[in-house]
Amino acid sequence: MAKLAGVYAASHGPLIIRKWDSVSAAHKEALTGAFDELGRRIRAARLDALVIISPDHWVNFFIDNLPMICVGVGETHAGPNEPWMMKEFPHETMPGHPQLARHILDTALASGFEPSVSHRMILDHGFCIPLLKAGVNPLPIVPVVFNDIEPPFPTVSRCYAWGEMLARAIATMPGDLRVGVLGSGGLSHSIGEATMGLIEEEFDRECINHFEQGDPAALCEFLTQRLPQVGNGGSEIRNWVAAHGAAGGRGFELINYSAVPEVIVGCGFAAWNLHA
Amino acid sequence: MATRDYALNKLFFDLQDPAKAAEYRAGRAAVLDRYVLSPEVRAAVEADDVGYLAGLVNPYLLRFYFLVAGMPDDEFMKRIRATGGPHG
Numbered sequence: 001m002a003k004l005a006g007v008y009a010a011s012h013g014p015l016i017i018r019k020w021d022s023v024s025a026a027h028k029e030a031l032t033g034a035f036d037e038l039g040r041r042i043r044a045a046r047l048d049a050l051v052i053i054s055p056d057h058w059v060n061f062f063i064d065n066l067p068m069i070c071v072g073v074g075e076t077h078a079g080p081n082e083p084w085m086m087k088e089f090p091h092e093t094m095p096g097h098p099q100l101a102r103h104i105l106d107t108a109l110a111s112g113f114e115p116s117v118s119h120r121m122i123l124d125h126g127f128c129i130p131l132l133k134a135g136v137n138p139l140p141i142v143p144v145v146f147n148d149i150e151p152p153f154p155t156v157s158r159c160y161a162w163g164e165m166l167a168r169a170i171a172t173m174p175g176d177l178r179v180g181v182l183g184s185g186g187l188s189h190s191i192g193e194a195t196m197g198l199i200e201e202e203f204d205r206e207c208i209n210h211f212e213q214g215d216p217a218a219l220c221e222f223l224t225q226r227l228p229q230v231g232n233g234g235s236e237i238r239n240w241v242a243a244h245g246a247a248g249g250r251g252f253e254l255i256n257y258s259a260v261p262e263v264i265v266g267c268g269f270a271a272w273n274l275h276a
Numbered sequence: 277m278a279t280r281d282y283a284l285n286k287l288f289f290d291l292q293d294p295a296k297a298a299e300y301r302a303g304r305a306a307v308l309d310r311y312v313l314s315p316e317v318r319a320a321v322e323a324d325d326v327g328y329l330a331g332l333v334n335p336y337l338l339r340f341y342f343l344v345a346g347m348p349d350d351e352f353m354k355r356i357r358a359t360g361g362p363h364g
Binding site for chain 2: 057058059062063064081083149150151152191192193194195196197232
């Protein structure tokens with residue numbers, strides 16, 4: 001059967017690319033070091049496929065048809081379509097892993113989830129910035145979109161359960177694939193609302209503490225209460241929660257946390273302790 | 277659930293297409309004519325009324341729109357912060 005070989009989380013703020021020149025030397029060093037370490041760990045895990053959970057920043061879906069969860073099952077995905085991202089990451093297409101994706105889909109359906117399905121998903125900066133900055137060569141990707149950007153959102157506990165389901169799907173996937181899971185997004189940021197630019201470091205530190213401790217019930221309760229009170233970008237922590245579920249609620253090891261005002265994101269990077 | 281003006285969201289969404297964005301920057305009226313916007317909403321778009329529009333659209337689309345429309349980041353930040361509205 002396939003093996004869950006690594007579970008990771010990384011921020012993906014667009015200004016990490018668009019405004020890199022304006023990032024301070026100290027923050028450049030912190031972010032570069034964090035992405036390098038993430039890349040080192042992903043390469044060391046010798047992954048055959050990577051499941052990336054990220055929001056869709058309005059490139060695939062619109063409010064006329066907005067999935068809560070969508071799985072990309074295509075043989076091929078489309079690369080990013082944001083002009084500034086295409087310049088840095090010029091992949092017109094990126095490989096999928098339809099066999100793994102369909103097994104995840106079947107497992108989801110058998111587990112009480114009814115995700116949407118995409119046979120040709122555009123992978124926007126949420127999927128691509130971690131790959132680009134971590135220097136990970138495009139490997140077969142199973143993209144999973146969580147709706148983190150337009151309310152109403154999936155509940156935090158459902159996101160955790162989705163992650164648990166992902167782990168079951170990987171553990172029952174025939175063959176000997178080595179599969180990774182990456183939750184992309186977060187931590188606190190605020191986009192297009194009155195608190196835009198605000199980084200809520202205290203909240204981020206509490207989040208990190210919960211993820212380090214493990215205890216899924218406490219994490220879900222904390223986030224269920226707090227996410228509606230912080231900047232809208234914090235909603236992407238749902239993707240970290242799914243990663244936490246995939247890792248069986250084992251705590252994670254923080255690679256780096258840096259509140260970076262130049263990119264208006266509390267940037268976090270982590271890898272879960274799968275053998276703890 | 278948040279209030280959403282469908283046509284306004286659609287306008288902002290469609291302007292992600294670089295060709296449409298270029299057309300919009302060259303002349304807003306011809307593009308706006310293709311969307312069924314109420315007179316109040318159209319006037320708010322024409323006046324770059326960030327606060328009024330913020331109540332009607334997804335915040336990410338709002339932020340994106342003003343990038344496309346050419347408002348400097350600092351100016352957009354100043355105006356959106358002045359709205360003092362709730363999160364999300």
